[in-house]
């Protein structure tokens with residue numbers, strides 16, 4: 001009798017042009033939190049999809065609780081006790097939150113009628129347990145990414161599982177929500193349930209996981225107890241190089257006071273989300289937006305991109321007042337926006353990597369109405385190399401790329417546009433450590449060319465590392481700005497707390 | 510968020526409003542319009558296309574389309590006529606079975622072989638129509654005068670209400686209940702809203718698809734029986750253009766052609782609107798009946814544009 005819950009041995013999987021998994025052994029013990037680490041495209045999601053019956057393996061065996069299995073679909077995997085939250089959240093936009101939790105296993109009365117009341121009560125409670133109070137009859141498409149993630153979590157927990165698989169569940173969560181998630185994971189562990197947890201954030205791995213398996217290019221490179229491995233070792237195993245090259249520190253302070261101002265926004269208000277925000281950005285400056293979820297970061301970005309209209313306030317670009325009624329107005333003024341909603345707004349799944357990259361900059365490669373295929377490939381290959389996008393070629397449809405690599409393609413699209421000002425909303429969500437540092441360098445080199453950058457990120461360390469200045473938002477107000485020496489994670493947290501306290505006092509008066 | 514919710518639940522408010530406007534206009538403009546007799550008449554006239562449109566609503570909810578409905582009405586109607594003189598039970602059951610079977614074939618071709626619904630059902634439309642011509646030698650098959658009970662299906666009344674109308678309402682109610690309150694119904698919405706996600710949530714997507722196209726076929730079978738009984742003959746040319754009418758009624762009723770949103774309640778009003786337009790043209794007397802096509806086309810366009818606008822508004826608000 002072993003204490004292994006899951007044994008996958010010699011698993012291989014080949015897609016046209018890629019060997020996604022090559023003879024991988026992967027074991028999970030009972031009641032442990034196990035992490036699967038690897039760069040974008042290393043094969044993590046593929047392994048999970050084989051385990052859950054979405055893909056069929058080319059070879060190898062899977063044993064769960066000592067019994068051989070090879071699930072043909074999600075239902076079979078669920079029946080065997082494997083519950084999964086997939087990387088690309090798979091929920092139904094037009095159904096309510098509650099239905100998304102119960103779809104396919106609704107409680108029914110004798111006549112097959114769904115017991116709606118029960119569903120609503122149960123899902124309200126389940127979400128409340130995770131600290132979320134929300135009307136569960138809202139449609140899924142009307143709620144934010146973080147709550148959607150929690151809905152997926154509740155759905156997964158509702159299935160009576162002995163293994164819960166979570167493929168990058170934290171990528172759209174902020175620190176508080178991650179804490180809630182970790183509480184849930186610890187709870188599962190206490191009940192003897194094993195958890196397979198994937199994340200590109202090393203700090204999370206070291207906080208929650210017991211053991212880690214590392215993949216590189218579809219091959220197993222190692223397995224270790226978390227307490228036996230250091231950050232550096234883990235990274236260098238993942239990327240196959242020394243980790244020195246990618247660990248960078250806080251950005252050196254640059255004096256921007258002599259540089260020209262690119263954009264000034266004054267008193268931007270819109271609905272309840274934004275309440276009179278002032279912001280200015282100089283040429284070549286990287287300004288970060290920090291704040292909790294719902295603090296108005298994305299909303300502000302959308303206003304600056306003309307995707308939402310400000311009810312009040314004025315925006316000047318290069319000293320001239322502009323009216324941004326539509327993204328096209330913003331694009332003409334040299335503004336680009338790399339959205340956090342990768343799947344909904346970003347990729348065109350059935351088009352090639354090359355088409356996806358050059359989509360926004362089509363006019364650059366078009367002469368007299370004809371577009372140059374050669375130029376398109378040139379640009380594409382440049383970014384494939386620069387961002388180390390893992391794809392068999394420029395012509396591969398983007399939907400076949402791994403999640404993180406899709407993200408890189410989107411980023412490349414906006415970079416190819418050569419804008420004056422680029423808004424990056426969570427640009428490195430789901431991107432591995434190695435590529436992150438590549439992107440860091442890229443952002444910096446853009447700034448050096450004089451492009452102004454507005455960076456939104458839930459990871460405060462990243463803001464501190466990359467930005468010249470950080471504006472802190474709290475519930476739609478700017479509660480502070482930090483730069484130079486004063487800029488640190490602690491200072492950002494402190495500013496948020498101060499903003500919160502001020503609000504409380506204001507409310508008490 | 511509350512507001513959003515309300516907008517979403519307004520799905521069929523638009524069509525109900527349009528219906529009311531039309532209804533009042535007709536009442537004011539045409540004396541004979543607002544009478545029990547005329548209204549029953551309208552209901553009876555729309556009942557068969559209405560039944561087909563119920564099936565079409567299921568199909569469109571899963572982001573599909575069924576072009577074969579008119580032809581399926583014809584084949585099953587012809588089959589019904591063959592048996593009408595011999596056995597009433599067979600004259601009802603066999604066409605229903607045939608309709609469901611042909612619908613299931615549509616579904617299997619679409620789900621298993623991943624053929625786009627437009628093409629698969631287009632082929633079925635041509636094939637089934639051809640079959641009904643061959644089976645009848647292009648003539649119509651008369652229902653014997655002796656089949657008294659059988660002819661009640663299309664011509665009878667229960668009190669003041671025509672039998673086809675009763676059948677229509679019954680099916681409408683069942684469909685409404687299934688879509689709203691059963692697991693299968695919710696899967697239909699899920700599938701139309703996001704097929705890939707449905708698959709990953711453990712829904713047997715292919716089964717749902719096949720079931721939905723079978724339902725559409727079944728409805729055609731029912732409409733075929735009623736039509737044959739009403740006309741007193743099974744005609745190979747029956748149901749010509751019904752696919753267009755049924756799609757129009759569904760879309761006007763607020764079911765999104767992009768799937769996942771809508772329902773049979775809207776379709777009911779969509780069908781009524783089409784019926785009232787025909788009726789008003791008849792009452793008016795001097796208008797060419799081709800106007801009906803033009804008006805239907807315009808309404809359809811308006812409905813689709815409104816849908817697109819609402820979709821946009823919801824996206825930008827969220």
Ligand SMILES: Nc1ncnc2c1ncn2[C@@H]1O[C@H](COP(=O)(O)OP(=O)(O)OP(=O)(O)O)[C@@H](O)[C@H]1O
Nearest residue numbers: 015020040041042043044045046400401402403404
């Ligand atoms: N359906 C598919 N068809 C073709 N190639 C695929 C398919 N799914 C994955 N791949 C390829 O297999 C490789 C492994 O992808 P996978 O999604 O498992 O990576 P991952 O480790 O999850 O990466 P990430 O961290 O970016 O999510 C990638 O090169 C990817 O392009």
Ligand SMILES: [Mg+2]
Nearest residue numbers: 045087402403
């Ligand atoms: Mg992945």
